Amino acid sequence: MFIYYNSINYDKKRRMKDSRFPLTLDNDENLESILLTTYDAESVPPNLRDHITDHSLYQAYESLSVQQQKILSFAYVQALNDKEIAGILGVSQQNVSKHRLKALTKLRSLITEGG
Numbered sequence: 001m002f003i004y005y006n007s008i009n010y011d012k013k014r015r016m017k018d019s020r021f022p023l024t025l026d027n028d029e030n031l032e033s034i035l036l037t038t039y040d041a042e043s044v045p046p047n048l049r050d051h052i053t054d055h056s057l058y059q060a061y062e063s064l065s066v067q068q069q070k071i072l073s074f075a076y077v078q079a080l081n082d083k084e085i086a087g088i089l090g091v092s093q094q095n096v097s098k099h100r101l102k103a104l105t106k107l108r109s110l111i112t113e114g115g
Contacts, residue, residue: 048073060110068103071096 045051048069052058061069067089074085082100086093 046073046077048077051077056111057107060107063110064103064106065099068099068106071100072103075100 049058049061052061061072064072070089071085074080074088075082080088082093082096086096089096
């Protein structure tokens with residue numbers, strides 16, 4: 001029975017992965033658009049500040065510490081997880097998580113108070 005349930009779980013996970021990340025080259029109608037579209041990582045500004053268009057959010061972001069700004073930029077622009085950010089900054093994963101949550105709480109409170 002153990003092998004039976006493990007095989008069912010494996011199949012569910014494989015199907016979920018396949019549905020979330022389909023191979024786009026298997027679909028001929030999207031092939032041309034994929035070949036014409038190129039992603040240039042250098043063209044995306046690495047700092048979250050460059051992506052903020054709302055004035056009140058920008059002001060709130062500027063009130064954060066430099067460490068908090070870096071962590072938010074790594075997390076939301078470069079899509080790194082806490083462990084990867086901790087490795088880059090040379091701090092613990094818990095420290096990154098604490099700073100990220102404090103920064104988000106501070107942003108939320110500054111925006112709701114100002115708005």
